[in-house]
Structures are given as C-alpha cells and as structure tokens.
Amino acid sequence: MPNERLIEVELAARLQVSRAVVRTVLVRLGQDGLVVLTPNRGAHVRLVTEAEAAEILQVRAVLEALTARQAALNATAREIASIRRLLDRMARKLEQDDLLGYSDGNAKLHAAIIAAARHETAARLITGLRAQLVRFQYRTILVPGRPSQSFEEHTAIVEAIAARDPDAAEVAMRQHLGHVESTLARTATAIRRRPAHPDSPRTI
Structure with a gap:
C-alpha cells in the first residue's frame, strides 16, 4: 500500500531470500520511483499522487505515440497479426463483461505495439512510467461507458x-x-467528493 514501510528482515523472511538481496531490490525500486529510501529510517512505498499520475500519463502519451508511429513503420506481418489477435481477445473479454481480463489484455496490446516499434529507449522509459501507475491500473476501466470507448480507441x-x-x-x-x-x-474528483466511510477501500 502507498506509504507502507518495507522492513528488510521481514521481507527477507517472507520471500526466503537474504537481506542483501532485499536491499539490492529496494535500491532498484528506488531508482524506478516505486520506493523511497531514507537514511537511518529504511524504505517505504512511494505514494503517487493523482496530479503526478496525470503527468505520467501525459509523458506516456508522447512516448507511446512515438512507439505507435514506429510500429506502423516497422511491425512485421506476423506482429500485426498477433496484435489483431490481442484486440480480438479484448473484444471477447468485453462481451463477457470481464473488465479485469480486458484490462490485462489492454496491457498486453500496448506491450506488443511497443515491441513492434523496435525503439529500445522509449520502451525502457515507458516500462518505468507504467510501473508507477500500478495502483491506478483498474480505476478507469471501471467507469461506466469507458470500456466500449476504450475498445474503439484501441481499434483505431x-x-x-x-x-x-x-x-x-x-x-x-x-x-x-x-x-x-x-x-x-474524473474518478479522482468523484473519490474526493465521496463521503468518508471507515470500511471504504481507499484505492481501486
């Protein structure tokens, strides 16, 4: 959870690895912007704010627009066929009202387009940005009317x-x-306006 403390000894025991391995991974997660490392205080999960999430999406839009352009230029016939199959699977998930399955298909489709672009720098940057949006990944697809709109956009x-x-x-x-x-x-605005309830989930 955002701001949750990450205690090396507990993580090592839970994952059955050495504390040195845990420490190395935490440093890498810190470099990726997922964890905050504070001297003498340890590590905690970094909270990505709504405003920062919007900024990340703006940057992703630029980078993924580049990969879509490059995919149109560089994708092989086999890659295009694979991308079409992923889109077809997304359509079936939508017909089954399996929104989480649709969202997973969405991630696979974007990954296939990025791979077909053959732009390693953009791919590396996008991977880091996507990782920071983990807690937001299902929120938009659950908005009424958004799934069908999303599918039309992916089809285009x-x-x-x-x-x-x-x-x-x-x-x-x-x-x-x-x-x-x-x-x-819009979802952030709706959440801020929602009356607080002790049993309500804080994130989606």
Missing part, C-alpha cells in the same frame, strides 16, 4: 498500424491516452 490504433499509417497511429495513441488521463481526473 491497431487499424492505423495495420494500414502502415504512422501519422494516424500516432494521433490515435495520443487520443487514447489523453482520454485515459481525463477519465482518471
């Missing part, structure tokens, strides 16, 4: 890549992540 991205149209692919990806950002902002 895939069709542009398949048509080898880099301009359209770039625009479609920017629009998609822009809509994700605006939806996240």
